[in-house]
Amino acid sequence: MAEKTLVEAVNDALQAEMERDGDVMVLGEDVGRAGGVFRATAGLLDRFGADRCVDTPLAEAGILGTAVGLAMAGWRPVCEMQYESFSYPCLDQLITHVGRYRWRTGGAMEFPLTIRMPTGGGVRAPELHEDSPEAYYVHTPGVKVAIPSTPADAKGLLAAAIRDPDPVVILEPKVLYRSPRGEVPEGEHVVPLGQARVAREGGDVTLVAYGAMVPVCLEAAELLDAGAEVVDVRSLKPLDEETILASVAKTGRVVVVQEAPRVAGFGAELAAVIAEKAILDLQGPILRVTGYDVPFPYWSVEHEYVPTPERVAAAARRLLAY
Amino acid sequence: MAEKTLVEAVNDALQAEMERDGDVMVLGEDVGRAGGVFRATAGLLDRFGADRCVDTPLAEAGILGTAVGLAMAGWRPVCEMQYESFSYPCLDQLITHVGRYRWRTGGAMEFPLTIRMPTGGGVRAPELHEDSPEAYYVHTPGVKVAIPSTPADAKGLLAAAIRDPDPVVILEPKVLYRSPRGEVPEGEHVVPLGQARVAREGGDVTLVAYGAMVPVCLEAAELLDAGAEVVDVRSLKPLDEETILASVAKTGRVVVVQEAPRVAGFGAELAAVIAEKAILDLQGPILRVTGYDVPFPYWSVEHEYVPTPERVAAAARRLLAY
Amino acid sequence: MLPAEPGVRRIIGDGEEVADGEIEGLGDAALLDLYRGMVLLRTYDERSLVYHRQGRIGTYAIFWGHEAIQVGSALALADEDWIFPSYRESAIGLLRGMPPETVLAWWRGHPAGWWNPEAFRVASITVPIATHVPHAVGYAWGARLKGRSDCAIAYFGDGATSEGAFHEGANFAAVMRAPAVLLCNNNQWAISTPLSAQTRAESLADKAVGYGMPGVRVDGGDVLAVYEATAEALARARAGEGPTFIEALTYRSAPHATADDPSAYWDEERVEEERRNECLGRFERYLRRAGVLTDELAEEARSDALARMKAGIAAAEALPPPDPEVVFAHAYVDPPPGLRDG
Amino acid sequence: MLPAEPGVRRIIGDGEEVADGEIEGLGDAALLDLYRGMVLLRTYDERSLVYHRQGRIGTYAIFWGHEAIQVGSALALADEDWIFPSYRESAIGLLRGMPPETVLAWWRGHPAGWWNPEAFRVASITVPIATHVPHAVGYAWGARLKGRSDCAIAYFGDGATSEGAFHEGANFAAVMRAPAVLLCNNNQWAISTPLSAQTRAESLADKAVGYGMPGVRVDGGDVLAVYEATAEALARARAGEGPTFIEALTYRSAPHATADDPSAYWDEERVEEERRNECLGRFERYLRRAGVLTDELAEEARSDALARMKAGIAAAEALPPPDPEVVFAHAYVDPPPGLRDG
Numbered sequence A, B: 001m002a003e004k005t006l007v008e009a010v011n012d013a014l015q016a017e018m019e020r021d022g023d024v025m026v027l028g029e030d031v032g033r034a035g036g037v038f039r040a041t042a043g044l045l046d047r048f049g050a051d052r053c054v055d056t057p058l059a060e061a062g063i064l065g066t067a068v069g070l071a072m073a074g075w076r077p078v079c080e081m082q083y084e085s086f087s088y089p090c091l092d093q094l095i096t097h098v099g100r101y102r103w104r105t106g107g108a109m110e111f112p113l114t115i116r117m118p119t120g121g122g123v124r125a126p127e128l129h130e131d132s133p134e135a136y137y138v139h140t141p142g143v144k145v146a147i148p149s150t151p152a153d154a155k156g157l158l159a160a161a162i163r164d165p166d167p168v169v170i171l172e173p174k175v176l177y178r179s180p181r182g183e184v185p186e187g188e189h190v191v192p193l194g195q196a197r198v199a200r201e202g203g204d205v206t207l208v209a210y211g212a213m214v215p216v217c218l219e220a221a222e223l224l225d226a227g228a229e230v231v232d233v234r235s236l237k238p239l240d241e242e243t244i245l246a247s248v249a250k251t252g253r254v255v256v257v258q259e260a261p262r263v264a265g266f267g268a269e270l271a272a273v274i275a276e277k278a279i280l281d282l283q284g285p286i287l288r289v290t291g292y293d294v295p296f297p298y299w300s301v302e303h304e305y306v307p308t309p310e311r312v313a314a315a316a317r318r319l320l321a322y
Numbered sequence C, D: 001m002l003p004a005e006p007g008v009r010r011i012i013g014d015g016e017e018v019a020d021g022e023i024e025g026l027g028d029a030a031l032l033d034l035y036r037g038m039v040l041l042r043t044y045d046e047r048s049l050v051y052h053r054q055g056r057i058g059t060y061a062i063f064w065g066h067e068a069i070q071v072g073s074a075l076a077l078a079d080e081d082w083i084f085p086s087y088r089e090s091a092i093g094l095l096r097g098m099p100p101e102t103v104l105a106w107w108r109g110h111p112a113g114w115w116n117p118e119a120f121r122v123a124s125i126t127v128p129i130a131t132h133v134p135h136a137v138g139y140a141w142g143a144r145l146k147g148r149s150d151c152a153i154a155y156f157g158d159g160a161t162s163e164g165a166f167h168e169g170a171n172f173a174a175v176m177r178a179p180a181v182l183l184c185n186n187n188q189w190a191i192s193t194p195l196s197a198q199t200r201a202e203s204l205a206d207k208a209v210g211y212g213m214p215g216v217r218v219d220g221g222d223v224l225a226v227y228e229a230t231a232e233a234l235a236r237a238r239a240g241e242g243p244t245f246i247e248a249l250t251y252r253s254a255p256h257a258t259a260d261d262p263s264a265y266w267d268e269e270r271v272e273e274e275r276r277n278e279c280l281g282r283f284e285r286y287l288r289r290a291g292v293l294t295d296e297l298a299e300e301a302r303s304d305a306l307a308r309m310k311a312g313i314a315a316a317e318a319l320p321p322p323d324p325e326v327v328f329a330h331a332y333v334d335p336p337p338g339l340r341d342g
C-alpha cells in the first residue's frame, strides 16, 4: 500500500470509480482544467474528457439541480462544492429534491448522486472557508452523510458513496487534506457506509468524534492517565449505533466531540441516542465538547474556537472524577 | 381580552408593532393586496401603505437578501416566507449573512430582522407545505428562534422578535392558525424570548415540546394516570434551560416531542442538554417522540407520521414503568 | 390576448380583422388531436373542480384557460422527450396516457398519485417554484452526453422567472447547449402578484438575451402558435443548437387555486373579457371556420373525455386507503437502520 | 482591451490610431485625484503581495489591473453613497480614508479587520459570490423609502452573474426602482473558468435587458470610461429612474489569489499583452499627453501612497494579538445564555 495524503486518496477514489463505471461524472467549479482548488480532481479532465469532468458556471444550486436531472438521464453525478460554505446555496435543491425525488416517484427511480466538499477549520482561511455544516445535511431525510478522518477512509467512503444507490454527502476535513499521510489501498477500495471505527481502544472513557476531531481525540487520549477509547463515527447516516453503544457500555463515560457550533449539532444526536439507549450504562453525564454558538472566528483566533486535545481531555477528566 | 385565532394574533402583533415603530416594514409574497395566503398581513397595506407592506417578486433569497440591506438603511424588516418549505432558498442568506453580519462589523451595526413563516403539518396540503425546519434555523449562529403554541404567545413572541436587536425566526404552527381560539391581550403585548412556559403541572413525567406538539402533549397528559407536566419551550434560542431542568428534577422522567424528522432535530439538543445537566435526576432514559427520517408524507397518511397523543402517552408509560 | 400584441406570434385569427393562419404540413388529423387534447384537459380541470367541491380532493391548482399552452407544446414533443411540469401542469400526463385517477390521487395526497416518471417520460410535479428548471436542463444535457436525441421541456410561470433557480437553470442550459425548451406560462399573475410587480422587463422573452439563447413570444391562447414555436425549438435542440425560451402570453382568468379568492386583487371586467376569449373556444371556432371540426366530432371529443374522466373518478373512489407502511417506503433504496425511530 | 472592442465605451486613446477623449467638466484636479487613487490602490496591492510572501498575511485576492474599475467608479460616488465590495475590492475603503492596516488585518484574519461600515459607508467584504448584490439593492431601496438621496454600488465579477443571488438582486433592484449601480468586473475569469464557460451571452451587459434596466459596457482598463458610466448611472438613480448594470470589461492578468497557479489554465502571451496595457500606465500616458501629469506629481503620488502603505504595515505589525474573548463577541447584541457552552 502507498502512503498518500487525504486529498490524494480522494483523487484516487474518483479515478478508480470513473474507470470502473462509465456513468460516473464529476462536475463543479474549477474541477477541470485547474483540477480543483485542492487538486482533488486533478487529472480527471485529461483522462476522462470534458463530458465526464465538467467545469460548471459559478452556481451551486445549478450544479446540484442539474445533477438531479443528470441522474434522471442515467448518470452518476459527483458534485464538488468548492468549500462547505458555498454549498449553502444548494440546500434548497438538497432538501426539496435530492432527498425526496426517489420517494416522490414511489421508489421507481434512483438518484445515486454524490456531493463532496471540504469541511471545517484550522486552515487560516478567510471568512466562510471554515464552517462545519454536517448537521444541515444529516437532518435532511433521504440523504446519507459520511466524514472520513484518514486517507484510507476518504478513498473508501467516497467509493461507497459513488456506488450507493441513494444520495450521499461526503465532507472532507480540509485541515487533514495534506497531512498526515496514511496507507491507502491501491485500486478499488470501499468502506461501507454505516460502520464506525474504533480508532483507539480504552476501558475508562469513550470519546466519540468524526472527521478532524478524531485526531484531536486521539491526542486527548494521550493526555489522560485513564484508558480512553476513541470511536470514529465515519458514517453519520446511516449511523452505527452498535459500535458506539458497545463502547459506552464498556466505559460508562462518554464525551461527544464536534467542531460545529454546539446547538442542535450532530453531537446532540449522538448524545440523545446514548441517553435513550444506554442510560443505565452511564456513570456520569454525557458531555459535549464543541464549537460555540457563534460564527467560525477570524483565523487569528480560530484555535480558541476549534476543540483542542486539552479541552477534550479536561471534559474526560471531569467525567472520570465524577 | 378578546378571543382570537393564532393567525389573528399574528396580525394583531404586526398592526401593533407597525403602529408603534415607523421603521417596521413587512415584505413577502402576496402579503399586500391579498393580505397573505393565511391572511396574517391582512389590512397592513391599506393602513400603512405600499412602502411598508410590500408585495415582492417571487424570490425568497431576494426577500431576505434585500432585507439585510433594508436593515442597513435603517428599517426593521419583517419578512414573510409563504410556507416553511419555501424558506429553504434563503438558507444561504440566513447562514452566510443574517447570522453573521453584525459580528462581521465588530458589533458596530444591528440587524433587527424578523423572519416569520407558517410551519408544520396536519393541514392536508400538497407536498412541501408541511415541513418542520426549525433545526436548520436553530443550528445557525447569530439567529434566534421561537415557536408559539397559543394565540397569546403568537402575538407576544412576534412582538418580542420585532423589537429584538438580533435576527429572529418565528415559526407559526399552521395547524393552529385557525383553531383553537385563545385570549389575546389588546394593544402591545410582548412575551420575552428565552422563557419557557409550564403549560400543565404534574409530578411524575415531563413532556417537553413546542409549537403544535404542545397541544398534542396536553392531550397525551390526559391519557395518563400519572401526573404529566408539559413544558412549552416557546423560545428555542435563547433556550430556557432552567424551567426545563427544574421540571426534570421534579419528575425524573422526560419525553421530548418534536414533529420534525428525528435525526439531529431540536429534540436531540433538548435531550443532550438534559443528559449533560440533569443526569442524576433521571430515573430512566430520555425518550424522544418525533417524525421519522423520511420526507413528510402525502397527507392521506400524515397522521401516521405526526406524533399523536397516543404515541406520546405510550412513551411516557414506558418511562413510568421503567 | 385580444387584440394580439405586436411581436406576439399568433396563427389563429378572430374571424374578423385578423385572418386565420396555418401550420404547413399540419393535417386535419393532427389538428383534431390538438383539439381532443384540449378538450381532455379542459374536462379534467372542470371535473376536478367539482370533485374538489365535493370534498374528494384537497387544494387544487386550476389550469382552466392554460390548455392551449400545455397541449400545443406537449403535442409538439417526440414520444421520448421528457416533460417537467409544475403544479399548473398536474394533468399534462393525460396527454401521454396517464390515467386521470393518478393525478386525482396526487391532489388527494394519496400515494397512488406517485407515478413512475419513466413510464410516461413525465417527471414528478414540482411544487417549489422554478426548482425543476435545472432538472429539465440537467436531463437534456445528460441525454445529449449519452448521445441520445431526446429533449426536455420545463413548464413554469411568470413568477418563476424571478427565482434564482430559473436563472441558474437557464444559464446552464445555454452553456451546456442542453436540448431543452423553457416554456414560461406568462399568465400575468403569481397568485395575487401582477406581472408588473414581478419584473420591469418589457417582455419575459427578453430574458433569453441575457442567456444567449433565442427567446420567442407567442400568444398562449393560440394552440397553433404554441405548437409551432415548440416544434421549432425542438428542431433547434435536436440540431445541437441548444435551448430556447418560449414566453406563452396568456391571462389567468380563474383563481390561482381552489383556496384562492382573487376578488381581492383582480379586475372582474378584464377577467370576463379574457374568459370570453378562452383558448378552447378560439381553437374550436378556428377549426369550424377551416371546416375541420363538425358537431359530431366535437361531441365525440367531449363525450370521450367525459367518459375517461368519469372512469378516472370511479377509479379514484375505488382506491383503498393507503397502507400506513407507505410512510416508511421509498425514501431510501437502502434505508438507514434508524429510519423508523420516532 | 486592445484594440477597444466595438460597443465598448472608451475615452482614453492609445496615442496612435485611437484619439484621446475627455469628460466634460472634469478638471485637472479631479483627473489627478483619479490618478492618485489608482496609484494608492496599485501600491496597496503590490505591497500586500510582498507582505503575503513574507508570511504576514494569509491568502490574498490580488486586484492588480482592476484599479481603473474600482477608482473610476468609487470616485464618481457621492460621499454618502454606500459601497458593497467583494473580496476583489478589499482595499476600496482606502479611497474613503480607511487606513491600510484595517484591510491588512482583514487578510490576516485579525479582528482589527472588522470595520464599521457606517464609518466609511463601505459595507463589509463579501466572500460568498454575488450574495451582497441583494444587500446593496436593499440598502438603496431602503434609502429611497426613507426619502434620502444616497445610492448604493455593488461590485461583483463575471462569474457572479451565474449565481441566483445576482439574478434575484438585480430583479428586485429594477422592480423597486432602487437607486443602485450593479458594477460587474468582467475580468473574463472565475478562478480557472473562462467567460466562455460561464455564459453564452454576447455581452454581460445584455443581461440588463431581462431586468428592464439600462446596461452599459465600458472598457474596464479606462478609468475615465468607468467614471463617466458610473456618474451617469448615479444621475439616473438619483433622478428616480432606478438601477443600471455596468459591465466593465477587463482581463485578469494576475493570479486569482495568492494560492492560485494560473499557469495551468491561462495563455501567457495574452497575459503579457494585457500586462503591457495595464490601466495605470494607460491613464498615466493619457495624463502626460494631456500635460496634466508631471514627473514631480507622479513621483509625489507614488511616494505619498508608499508612505501611507508603509505606515499601514507598521501599524499592522504593531497590532496586539487578538483577545481570545473576541470569539464570543458581537454575534448577538443580546447573546443567548448558552453562547459559551462548548
Ligand SMILES: Cc1ncc(C[n+]2csc(CCOP(=O)(O)OP(=O)(O)O)c2C)c(N)n1
Residues within 6 Å of the ligand: B029, B058, B082, B086, B089, C088, C127, C128, C129, C156, C157, C158, C159, C160, C161, C185, C187, C189, C190, C191, C252, C256
Ligand atoms: C419557492 C416557492 N415559493 C413560493 C411558493 C408558493 N407559491 C405557489 S404558486 C405561487 C405563484 C406562482 O406564480 P407563477 O410562477 O406565475 O406560476 P402560476 O401559478 O401563475 O402558474 C407561489 C408564490 C412556492 N410554491 N414555491
Ligand SMILES: Cc1ncc(C[n+]2csc(CCOP(=O)(O)OP(=O)(O)O)c2C)c(N)n1
Residues within 6 Å of the ligand: A029, A058, A082, A086, A089, D088, D127, D128, D129, D156, D157, D158, D159, D160, D161, D185, D187, D189, D190, D191, D252, D256
Ligand atoms: C457562492 C460561492 N461559490 C464559490 C466561491 C469560491 N470562489 C471564490 S472567487 C471565485 C471566482 C469568482 O469569479 P468572478 O465572479 O468572476 O470574480 P473575480 O474573482 O474574477 O473577481 C469562486 C468560485 C465563493 N467565494 N462563493
Ligand SMILES: [Mg+2]
Residues within 6 Å of the ligand: C157, C158, C159, C185, C186, C187, C188, C189, C190, C191
Ligand atoms: Mg403566473
Ligand SMILES: [Mg+2]
Residues within 6 Å of the ligand: D157, D158, D159, D185, D186, D187, D188, D189, D190, D191
Ligand atoms: Mg472574474
